Amino acid sequence: MKLIQRLGIFFFLIGLIAFTAIPFFGEYQLSEDQMTSIVKDIHREEMRSILSPMFGKEYSSSFAFVGEYNDLMAGYNDVLKAESKWDQVIWDDYSFPLAKAAVISPIKDSPELFLFLSIGLAVFGGLLYILPKYKNEPTGIKNNGVFHSSMKNKGWLGMLTGSYLILFYVMLYWFPAYLVNLVWMVEPISLVLSGNPASQWFLYGLIYTLAILVMGIRMFRKYRGNRYQQIRTASVMFFQTAFAFLIPEILVLLNQPYFDFKNIWPLDYSFFYDYRIESLTQSGAIGMFMLVWGILLIIVGVPAFTYFYGKRWYCSWVCGCGGLAETVGDPYRQLSDKSVKSWKIERYLIHSVLVLAVVMTVLTIANYFSSFGLLGNVTNLLHSFYGFFIGSAFAGVVGTGFYPLMGNRVWCRFGCPLAAYLGLVQRFKSRFRITTNGGQCISCGNCSTYCEMGIDVRWYAQRGQNIVRSSCVGCGVCSAVCPRGVLKLENGPEEGRINDMPIIIGNDSIKVNA
Amino acid sequence: MSNSKHIVILGNGIAGITCARNLRKQSDSVKITVISGESKYFFSRTALMYVFMGHMKFEHTQPYENWFWEKNRIDLKEGWVEKVDFQGKELHFQSGEKLAYDQLVLATGSQPNKFGWAGQDLKGVQGLYSKQDLELMEQNTASGVKNAVIVGGGLIGIEMAEMLAYKGISVTFLVRETGFWRNILPEEESELVGRHIQDHHMNLKLQTELEEIISDESGRVRAIRTNKGEEIPCQFVGLTAGVTPRIDFLKNTELQTNRGILVDSFFKTNIPDVFAIGDCAEFHEPPAPGRNKIQQVWYTGRMHGETLAHNLLNEPVPYKPGVWFNSAKFLDIEYQTYGFVPSDWSDQDYNSFYWEHDSGKVSFRMLTNVENVLIGVNNFGFRLRHEFFDHAIREKWTGTRVIENLEQANFDPEFFAPYIRGIQGAYAKEKGLNLKLKKRSFIQKLFSAKL
Numbered sequence: 001m002k003l004i005q006r007l008g009i010f011f012f013l014i015g016l017i018a019f020t021a022i023p024f025f026g027e028y029q030l031s032e033d034q035m036t037s038i039v040k041d042i043h044r045e046e047m048r049s050i051l052s053p054m055f056g057k058e059y060s061s062s063f064a065f066v067g068e069y070n071d072l073m074a075g076y077n078d079v080l081k082a083e084s085k086w087d088q089v090i091w092d093d094y095s096f097p098l099a100k101a102a103v104i105s106p107i108k109d110s111p112e113l114f115l116f117l118s119i120g121l122a123v124f125g126g127l128l129y130i131l132p133k134y135k136n137e138p139t140g141i142k143n144n145g146v147f148h149s150s151m152k153n154k155g156w157l158g159m160l161t162g163s164y165l166i167l168f169y170v171m172l173y174w175f176p177a178y179l180v181n182l183v184w185m186v187e188p189i190s191l192v193l194s195g196n197p198a199s200q201w202f203l204y205g206l207i208y209t210l211a212i213l214v215m216g217i218r219m220f221r222k223y224r225g226n227r228y229q230q231i232r233t234a235s236v237m238f239f240q241t242a243f244a245f246l247i248p249e250i251l252v253l254l255n256q257p258y259f260d261f262k263n264i265w266p267l268d269y270s271f272f273y274d275y276r277i278e279s280l281t282q283s284g285a286i287g288m289f290m291l292v293w294g295i296l297l298i299i300v301g302v303p304a305f306t307y308f309y310g311k312r313w314y315c316s317w318v319c320g321c322g323g324l325a326e327t328v329g330d331p332y333r334q335l336s337d338k339s340v341k342s343w344k345i346e347r348y349l350i351h352s353v354l355v356l357a358v359v360m361t362v363l364t365i366a367n368y369f370s371s372f373g374l375l376g377n378v379t380n381l382l383h384s385f386y387g388f389f390i391g392s393a394f395a396g397v398v399g400t401g402f403y404p405l406m407g408n409r410v411w412c413r414f415g416c417p418l419a420a421y422l423g424l425v426q427r428f429k430s431r432f433r434i435t436t437n438g439g440q441c442i443s444c445g446n447c448s449t450y451c452e453m454g455i456d457v458r459w460y461a462q463r464g465q466n467i468v469r470s471s472c473v474g475c476g477v478c479s480a481v482c483p484r485g486v487l488k489l490e491n492g493p494e495e496g497r498i499n500d501m502p503i504i505i506g507n508d509s510i511k512v513n514a
Numbered sequence: 515m516s517n518s519k520h521i522v523i524l525g526n527g528i529a530g531i532t533c534a535r536n537l538r539k540q541s542d543s544v545k546i547t548v549i550s551g552e553s554k555y556f557f558s559r560t561a562l563m564y565v566f567m568g569h570m571k572f573e574h575t576q577p578y579e580n581w582f583w584e585k586n587r588i589d590l591k592e593g594w595v596e597k598v599d600f601q602g603k604e605l606h607f608q609s610g611e612k613l614a615y616d617q618l619v620l621a622t623g624s625q626p627n628k629f630g631w632a633g634q635d636l637k638g639v640q641g642l643y644s645k646q647d648l649e650l651m652e653q654n655t656a657s658g659v660k661n662a663v664i665v666g667g668g669l670i671g672i673e674m675a676e677m678l679a680y681k682g683i684s685v686t687f688l689v690r691e692t693g694f695w696r697n698i699l700p701e702e703e704s705e706l707v708g709r710h711i712q713d714h715h716m717n718l719k720l721q722t723e724l725e726e727i728i729s730d731e732s733g734r735v736r737a738i739r740t741n742k743g744e745e746i747p748c749q750f751v752g753l754t755a756g757v758t759p760r761i762d763f764l765k766n767t768e769l770q771t772n773r774g775i776l777v778d779s780f781f782k783t784n785i786p787d788v789f790a791i792g793d794c795a796e797f798h799e800p801p802a803p804g805r806n807k808i809q810q811v812w813y814t815g816r817m818h819g820e821t822l823a824h825n826l827l828n829e830p831v832p833y834k835p836g837v838w839f840n841s842a843k844f845l846d847i848e849y850q851t852y853g854f855v856p857s858d859w860s861d862q863d864y865n866s867f868y869w870e871h872d873s874g875k876v877s878f879r880m881l882t883n884v885e886n887v888l889i890g891v892n893n894f895g896f897r898l899r900h901e902f903f904d905h906a907i908r909e910k911w912t913g914t915r916v917i918e919n920l921e922q923a924n925f926d927p928e929f930f931a932p933y934i935r936g937i938q939g940a941y942a943k944e945k946g947l948n949l950k951l952k953k954r955s956f957i958q959k960l961f962s963a964k965l
Binding site for chain 2: 146227
């Protein structure tokens with residue numbers, strides 16, 4: 001390894017250590033005024049008395065602060081719950097905004113410095129490591145040493161990385177109050193972009209985007225000489241940066257609703273929730289446009305684009321989850337399970353999630369139009385259930401945390417309801433297929449090994465059969481790693497797309513169907 | 515023909531396994547046993563290099579999951595056969611076990627050529643063919659190897675070179691011919707590959723042969739000497755000067771053999787109910803004009819297997835290979851060929867059109883006969899469609915028609931540089947023609963790599 005790359009790893013690790021240590025800095029002291037400005041009007045009086053022991057008190061750590069907050073809230077709520085006074089229970093969790101207001105730390109004082117020391121150094125180090133890769137080597141894709149690598153073949157490095165990611169997601173989704181220092185660190189950027197203070201979601205969005213950008217540059221290096229991979233990667237980098245990150249923030253700056261123009265229901269499962277519909281319908285022409293745009297994407301965009309190009313137009317060119325999988329997740333693509341058994345599990349699981357999302361949404365809409373007479377608050381419970389298990393645990397914790405364990409498309413393959421919808425169109429009504437080049441396959445297995453969706457590509461290729469599978473996201477890596485030029489992603493006439501009775505060219509004695 | 519007969523296939527390479535699979539597809543009742551001492555489960559031999567380089571694990575080279583064989587009632591028997599009792603229709607294993615058969619399919623494959631070089635059996639000297647060879651190579655290169663010499667510039671040689679380079683071992687090639695794989699490739703293509711090998715900092719010694727392999731005190735290779743008297747220090751020697759049928763245990767039996775097991779066009783040997791397919795079979799007559807009597811290619815093994823499976827259960831048909839094709843990869847450069855392109859030809863018999871991209875890594879050759887009818891193509895560094903050329907060669911397209919329609923043959927991924935355009939332009943210029951070509955789409959023009 002070159003010196004400069006070693007330096008890169010060094011800086012990256014410093015950044016990572018700083019990032020991990022930052023939440024532990026500082027003290028916490030909450031004033032009554034801070035509390036008043038944060039909690040909702042209806043809770044103000046109760047909260048004042050519940051939290052009164054905390055006002056002005058110094059806490060040496062987030063654990064002490066959040067711990068006491070939780071104790072006090074539980075003490076208040078438990079009594080009400082025991083008396084079944086459900087409507088008086090304070091369900092809102094104010095721990096994050098209170099902790100954010102209460103923290104006194106060097107990070108809050110000079111966020112730019114700590115941003116540089118953590119995320120900045122990690123990005124810088126990552127680039128130092130990535131840019132010199134494959135320098136002075138002839139172009140060509142090399143998966144050298146992938147299965148000899150502890151990071152990429154479920155060794156201790158991979159396990160450590162997976163554990164770290166899982167921990168990060170758990171903290172982010174369920175314990176953000178412990179991350180307030182990290183959020184303060186990105187406050188100045190949020191203020192510039194949207195004019196609003198940063199939330200944990202802004203922090204997440206920023207890291208997510210930077211990760212896609214840095215690892216996207218790695219893709220340019222790794223797949224040099226492969227224009228399809230490079231353009232596709234540029235596309236996910238663009239859509240993440242512009243559509244998922246910048247445009248929604250700028251919309252907020254312009255007093256418009258936060259809106260990601262490329263996020264589509266049912267991946268965007270809350271699209272039809274009443275508060276979102278209301279926010280759009282109350283935002284004038286632009287809000288209406290957003291609503292119509294979102295619905296058009298679902299009923300026209302998905303089928304039409306998928307008919308012409310396959311689901312790849314979304315999954316490996318536009319989608320944010322796909323964008324992360326294709327860049328940050330690329331080193332782990334070979335870890336997906338290729339067995340027929342996992343294919344079976346995949347089909348049950350992903351279609352169940354689709355059904356769940358559809359049922360939930362239909363009930364939500366029905367409830368909305370019946371002015372909540374139909375089901376009352378049941379849809380809220382359904383929303384919490386889906387948000388917790390599917391939206392957070394499956395898509396986030398498992399979806400990304402399991403990259404180093406089960407490959408980079410766990411969510412997209414087993415869980416994403418939009419992928420299921422796109423997949424149904426792709427399987428039954430599309431011009432997209434992966435064409436097998438006659439009889440040239442040598443069954444080497446590179447295609448199957450590097451298929452992130454766990455498709456046993458070779459099974460088809462060695463029969464001269466085209467690959468038409470609902471799960472294929474069209475990343476094109478099977479074609480890229482094939483040593484014999486056997487696979488090509490193509491859009492073509494529907495006729496002959498699925499060649500059920502393939503004939504391997506070259507044998508004139510007999511014609512054998514696979 | 516009895517359908518509950520016991521067909522025993524000796525060898526689980528692509529030929530034997532294709533035969534077994536096709537037998538089961540066509541008959542539910544026939545009893546099938548596949549024997550291998552090398553590996554219980556079928557794996558793709560061509561992928562061994564990727565295991566060495568960490569691209570894959572060995573299990574990834576197995577095209578079928580382990581349950582596949584039991585589900586399809588194909589019995590897998592591990593063991594080495596020592597002797598065949600052709601009279602008693604029985605196989606004798608080294609372990610002392612015996613196995614009776616009704617029909618026997620010999621698909622024993624190949625082994626690396628060794629031409630009786632001095633020192634060819636030293637430690638650190640080996641060929642690469644089997645799973646055991648791979649394991650041996652892992653041992654042989656585990657430590658202390660800085661320099662390696664590869665004897666023979668063919669497809670296995672280039673694979674071995676890539677494997678050694680992965681370990682940071684510096685490679686010297688000894689090639690007997692005037693260029694790399696020059697006995698197969700025309701001069702320009704051979705040079706193109708040779709340049710690419712040198713771009714990878716490998717040392718290519720042309721017109722050089724191995725004289726002897728020199729041992730150190732421990733019986734391990736220390737150096738080699740070439741026929742030019744040069745001594746090259748090395749701690750590993752790869753012998754990749756071709757392969758030869760692996761039939762030692764069948765020699766000097768009543769089975770007729772030459773270099774391989776002699777068969778007719780129905781894969782029948784001189785002994786009833788004994789057949790041979792794949793690398794180990796040698797046809798009495800070439801199966802088609804221009805073909806070798808021994809075919810040691812993945813694709814032919816597969817065709818042998820499927821044809822014999824048909825013959826064992828149906829009215830037998832003679833083996834009739836169609837239009838030739840092959841492919842390989844030289845480090846980063848992919849190669850495909852369709853039809854017949856010899857290494858040398860006379861201008862009186864054939865016209866050759868050759869195009870090479872400025873990068874020197876991409877090329878196309880089209881050979882036509884004196885009537886400008888397509889005979890074959892070679893393509894390097896880009897991909898062409900098998901179906902297109904199979905059709906064009908059968909239908910005797912003219913060279914000009916092939917070039918005009920070449921866009922249909924493009925098999926490169928989307929947005930790749932339009933090499934086809936370069937070829938068409940060069941052809942039109944050379945022949946003084948005005949070709950009618952389809953316009954490229956705006957998107958392609960905007961995003962695709964430039965020529």
